[in-house]
Amino acid sequence: MVLDKLGSALKSGIKKISSAIFVDKKLVDAIIKDIQRALIEADVNVELVFALSQKIKKLAYDENIKGIEKKEQLVKLIHDEIASLLGNKKELDLPKKASIMFLGLYGAGKTTTIAKLGFYYSKRGRKVALLGLDTQRPAAMDQLEQMAKKAKLPAFIDKKEKDPIKIIKQYETELKKYDLILIDTAGRDGLNKELIKEIEKLNKKLKPDFRILVMPADIGQTAKTQTQEFQKALSIDGVIITRMDGTSKAGGALTACAETKAPVFFIGVGEQIHEIETFDPESFIQRLLGMGNLEALLEHVKSATDEKQQKRIEERMQEGKFTLLDLYSQLEQMNKMGSMDKLIGMVPGMNAAKVPKDMLAKQEGKMKHWKNAISSMTEEEIENPEILEKQTSRIQRIAKGSGTTTTEIRELLKQYKMIKDMMGMSSVEGLAEGKIDKKMMQKMAKKFRGKVKL
Amino acid sequence: MFGKLKEKLKNWVSKKKEEEIVVKTIKKTPTKKEKPKQTKELEQSLEETIEAPIEEKGFFGKFKKRLTDEKFEELFAGLELILLQNNVAYEAVAGIKLSLGEKLIGQNPKNVDLAKELKESIESILIDPPNFIETIKESLEMKSPYVILLAGINGSGKTTTIAKLAHYLQKNKLSVCLAAADTFRAASIEQIQQHADKLKVHLTKKDYGSDPASVGFDAAVYAKKNKIDVVLIDTAGRMQNKDTLMQEIEKIARVNKPNMKIFVGESITGNDATEQAKIFNDTIDLTGIILSKADVDEKGGTAISVSHITKKPILFLGTGQEYKDLEIFDKENLIKKLDL
Numbered sequence: 001m002v003l004d005k006l007g008s009a010l011k012s013g014i015k016k017i018s019s020a021i022f023v024d025k026k027l028v029d030a031i032i033k034d035i036q037r038a039l040i041e042a043d044v045n046v047e048l049v050f051a052l053s054q055k056i057k058k059l060a061y062d063e064n065i066k067g068i069e070k071k072e073q074l075v076k077l078i079h080d081e082i083a084s085l086l087g088n089k090k091e092l093d094l095p096k097k098a099s100i101m102f103l104g105l106y107g108a109g110k111t112t113t114i115a116k117l118g119f120y121y122s123k124r125g126r127k128v129a130l131l132g133l134d135t136q137r138p139a140a141m142d143q144l145e146q147m148a149k150k151a152k153l154p155a156f157i158d159k160k161e162k163d164p165i166k167i168i169k170q171y172e173t174e175l176k177k178y179d180l181i182l183i184d185t186a187g188r189d190g191l192n193k194e195l196i197k198e199i200e201k202l203n204k205k206l207k208p209d210f211r212i213l214v215m216p217a218d219i220g221q222t223a224k225t226q227t228q229e230f231q232k233a234l235s236i237d238g239v240i241i242t243r244m245d246g247t248s249k250a251g252g253a254l255t256a257c258a259e260t261k262a263p264v265f266f267i268g269v270g271e272q273i274h275e276i277e278t279f280d281p282e283s284f285i286q287r288l289l290g291m292g293n294l295e296a297l298l299e300h301v302k303s304a305t306d307e308k309q310q311k312r313i314e315e316r317m318q319e320g321k322f323t324l325l326d327l328y329s330q331l332e333q334m335n336k337m338g339s340m341d342k343l344i345g346m347v348p349g350m351n352a353a354k355v356p357k358d359m360l361a362k363q364e365g366k367m368k369h370w371k372n373a374i375s376s377m378t379e380e381e382i383e384n385p386e387i388l389e390k391q392t393s394r395i396q397r398i399a400k401g402s403g404t405t406t407t408e409i410r411e412l413l414k415q416y417k418m419i420k421d422m423m424g425m426s427s428v429e430g431l432a433e434g435k436i437d438k439k440m441m442q443k444m445a446k447k448f449r450g451k452v453k454l
Numbered sequence: 455m456f457g458k459l460k461e462k463l464k465n466w467v468s469k470k471k472e473e474e475i476v477v478k479t480i481k482k483t484p485t486k487k488e489k490p491k492q493t494k495e496l497e498q499s500l501e502e503t504i505e506a507p508i509e510e511k512g513f514f515g516k517f518k519k520r521l522t523d524e525k526f527e528e529l530f531a532g533l534e535l536i537l538l539q540n541n542v543a544y545e546a547v548a549g550i551k552l553s554l555g556e557k558l559i560g561q562n563p564k565n566v567d568l569a570k571e572l573k574e575s576i577e578s579i580l581i582d583p584p585n586f587i588e589t590i591k592e593s594l595e596m597k598s599p600y601v602i603l604l605a606g607i608n609g610s611g612k613t614t615t616i617a618k619l620a621h622y623l624q625k626n627k628l629s630v631c632l633a634a635a636d637t638f639r640a641a642s643i644e645q646i647q648q649h650a651d652k653l654k655v656h657l658t659k660k661d662y663g664s665d666p667a668s669v670g671f672d673a674a675v676y677a678k679k680n681k682i683d684v685v686l687i688d689t690a691g692r693m694q695n696k697d698t699l700m701q702e703i704e705k706i707a708r709v710n711k712p713n714m715k716i717f718v719g720e721s722i723t724g725n726d727a728t729e730q731a732k733i734f735n736d737t738i739d740l741t742g743i744i745l746s747k748a749d750v751d752e753k754g755g756t757a758i759s760v761s762h763i764t765k766k767p768i769l770f771l772g773t774g775q776e777y778k779d780l781e782i783f784d785k786e787n788l789i790k791k792l793d794l
Contacts, residue, residue: 037544043724046538105722106747106775107609111640136775138648143641150640189750216609220541220724222751243608246693248726271608271638 006249009038010078017074028060035078042251043220044085045259052081079285085251086281087258092210092238092265094121099181101206103199103234104214105226106187109242111140113214113268114182115147116276117240120266121180122153129178131171132157133164133202136186144184150273154178165205183208190229203234210237213262217241218248223256231260241279242268324374324382327416369404370412376401385416521563526555529568542755543725546762550575573789579758580785581767583742587626590684593713599631599677601685601710603670605703605738606718607730608691611746611772613642615718616686617649619770621777624653628683633673634659635666635706636690646688653777656682666690666702667709674710687712694733707738714741716769721748721756731760740764746772749779757788 013031017023032053039049059065059077100117102110111134118128130148132155134140141157148155156171164185175181185202188195203211213227213236230236239257241250244267257264264279374382376398381388388394388409399406530551537547554575558566590600602619604612613636620630632650634657636642643659650657658673670687677685689706692699707715717734719727734740743760748771757768768783 040538041544041725043726046535050535105750107611107720109609137645139641139645141641142644143639146640189747191750218607218720218723218726218730220722220727220751220753220756221539222541222722222753223724226722226750243693245695246607246726247695247729248724252724 006038006042006251009034010082014075014078017071023060023070023074025061028057032056039251042249043218043223043253044251044255045221045224048085048255048259052085055081083281083285085255085258086284087254087261087263089280089282090238090263090265091278094126094180095209097179098210099183099206099208100210100212101183101185101203101208102212102214102240103185103230103236104187105189105216105219106137108187108214108216109268110134110187110214111143111147111184112271113240113242113266113276114144114184115151115153116268116273117266118148118153118180118182119151119273120276122151126180127178128153128180128182129175130155131167131175131181131183133167134184134186135162135164135167140184140186147273164202168202168205190226190233196229196233200233211235212237212265213239215239215241215253215256217243217250217253217267218246219252221252223252224259227256227260227262231262236262238263238265240264240266240268240276245269245275322420324377324385324412324416327412327419328371328374366408366411369402369408372402373398373404373409373412385413388413520560521558521566523555523559525563526559530554533568533572537755537758539753540755541722541724541751541753541759543728543759543763545725545728546579546755546759549762550579576758577785577789579762580788581761581765582785583767583769583783586769586782587623587628590623590628590713594628594683599674599682599685600714601670601674601687601712602714602716603687603689603707603710603712603738604716604718604744605689605734606691607693608639610691610718610720612636612691612718613646613649613688614775615744615746615770615772615780616646616688617653618772618777618780620649620653620655620686622780623684624655629655629681630684630686631656631658631673631677631680631682633657633670633685633687635669635687637662637664637666637669638690642688642690656680667706670706670710670712694730700733700737703734704737715739716741717743717760717764719743719745719756719760721745721754721771722751723756725759727756727759728763731764735764735766740766742767742769744768744770744772745783748781749773754788757783 013035016027016031035056036049036053039052040046056074056077059073060070062070065073102114104110114130118130122128130144130153132141132144134144141159145155145157156167156175158167158170161167161170183206185199186195188199190196211234213230215223215227219226227236227239239253239262241253241257241264244250250267254264264281266276267279269275269277381394381398388398392406395406395409398404398409534547534551537550538544550572554568554571558568558571593600604616606612616632620632623630630653632646632655634643634646636646637660643662647657647659656676658669658676660669660672666689670685673685673687676682687706687710689703690699692703694700715738717731717740719731723730731740731743743764743766745756745760745768748754757771760766761768771781771783773779773781
């Protein structure tokens with residue numbers, strides 16, 4: 001996973017401390033070196049890294065603290081320091097009617113983020129409109145228009161007008177009908193005075209309730225300067241970090257935010273419209289230390305679930321009918337949530353590192369085969385897959401007809417049976433009502449871990 | 455863009471010199487009892503380097519006057535910090551350290567000029583870019599069209615760079631056409647269409663979602679038919695860890711057999727730059743690299759990082775929003791700016 005490298009350096013450091021008989025200088029120096037390297041590779045501001053090393057050294061060399069006490073204090077120090085590097089959790093507290101202006105460097109992902117966020121809030125019952133003010137980049141307006149269409153949101157744009165102020169005037173009255181207005185602006189360099197002046201002007205005119213900076217996860221040591229400049233010019237309310245699905249560790253972006261006291265509200269985790277998550281430093285640390293992240297997974301489930309589809313399945317289940325087709329659409333929805341490895345990384349106890357990469361690709365390929373197999377079945381077989389179990393000839397026929405193997409079909413039947421069994425569990429009621437809580441998730445994960453073969 | 459690094463290195467070098475001078479003067483006037491604490495420490499440490507080995511007795515003592523591992527670590531620590539602060543990736547810094555260490559440890563410390571050595575080391579990492587226009591013209595004599603593929607992660611500036619390249623080629627009297635092989639991102643085709651209109655060049659395009667490799671292929675066919683010199687293929691941004699997307703770019707490269715494969719990276723990218731450049735290089739064997747947004751980040755360490763990891767030349771730097779804002783990467787210029 002993304003954070004494995006940084007995580008494993010921290011974990012091994014902590015392990016070294018707890019298993020050492022004496023915390024001596026040599027050990028401390030070695031650990032500090034590991035942690036330093038991991039943090040610098042994660043783009044954490046170099047000065048902050050060295051300051052942290054000094055703090056660890058000071059505590060470790062302190063002769064007055066001895067034995068277990070020292071170990072405990074060291075581990076706590078490392079945890080707390082990393083936590084303070086990441087800043088505190090702060091949620092974007094939107095009033096009933098609000099407007100948010102987005103700004104940031106070129107190509108940071110502002111337009112995509114706006115569409116994602118619009119989708120996120122419209123799923124949560126807000127009446128969202130997107131306003132396009134990027135009159136600089138070619139086709140920026142078209143991009144917002146197309147993304148809005150995907151998110152099923154109205155986009156207020158003007159492809160010809162070059163003056164953003166005029167666009168604002170044009171839509172002023174119409175926008176009053178919406179409760180959340182997300183405003184796209186042109187990409188700009190925080191150090192460019194002219195561009196900063198322009199955004200200040202827009203800020204004055206629009207008086208948005210929030211100003212959010214969009215920053216890519218892979219930004220390096222320049223993160224701090226850029227954040228500071230934007231902070232100085234506009235007093236930004238928070239940050240959204242994009243491209244968190246890459247291999248970068250976002251240390252630059254995250255620590256820059258913590259330093260300038262700008263909370264990170266959301267992180268972008270993919271190219272699909274629902275791939276945005278709220279950011280919680282504590283669960284980020286948990287992920288770093290390999291403890292999984294239930295909250296993020298739950299949120300993912302919420303965004304990807306198609307309510308109508310869910311309702312249909314729910315009804316069918318209540319009637320006691322759950323067919324292979326229902327299974328398939330259920331699995332398909334799970335796929336929508338993103339690639340399997342991302343999901344697995346979030347389920348406690350399942351570590352993506354332990355699952356070979358090609359296995360995950362295989363799982364996605366399997367879905368295709370299953371679809372073919374299902375289309376080769378008779379209606380009776382789809383409705384009552386149980387009849388297949390005892391009749392090998394049917395399975396053979398389906399395999400031949402769909403170009404799959406009997407093993408694959410048996411596997412599909414096994415999955416079906418497992419899901420159906422699961423529905424027999426007490427938790428089904430909760431599942432059917434769409435109420436998935438933490439406890440249940442853990443229960444499911446436990447059950448799955450033993451049974452699902454990836 | 456290297457203003458800061460230059461300044462810092464200068465400071466560092468001159469600080470060292472000053473320190474040496476201070477030490478020398480102090481040695482001349484031993485009567486002065488109160489030395490500033492810092493100088494005292496420094497004198498001590500310098501004496502350790504230079505003097506301590508001499509304390510060894512006799513003839514063999516001379517041979518022991520060498521730069522030790524520890525002392526090298528200590529000396530390099532300062533430089534390391536400067537490089538890291540200037541956005542050079544850890545991996546590249548470690549590489550530079552290793553090669554310098556191999557060269558210098560065991561040498562007579564008096565003969566070691568670390569700043570000069572560092573300059574040489576960076577010099578050897580950076581590769582002189584071949585003459586872009588000459589290379590194309592030479593190849594065109596044998597076979598046309600000349601196909602250039604651009605790839606990179608999301609938002610790195612591929613489309614803008616393509617427009618700049620097209621403008622640059624036109625200025626050098628080469629005819630250009632474009633291929634909109636980014637069939638994924640919203641409005642990517644409209645974006646490149648606007649550039650094509652402005653530059654008055656032909657754009658080969660298909661619907662969103664169509665096979666990007668085939669767009670490039672059709673563009674090459676068009677170029678051949680209409681006797682156009684250069685085809686520039688724009689591709690969708692992709693994160694280097696998405697296997698299926700990397701397979702796709704591999705396919706685009708395989709089908710279109712471009713003469714040149716360019717990675718468009720950002721000057722502002724931190725340590726991930728090495729990872730990005732490495733995987734793209736492993737997947738499609740890059741010809742060279744263009745770093746965009748060089749006007750945003752004056753630190754410029756990314757150039758050193760990606761060159762170190764790919765051993766491929768940096769061809770151009772993107773330095774602004776206008777078509778003219780494309781600079782040929784000048785290694786000498788960069789080194790001169792470092793002013794070591």
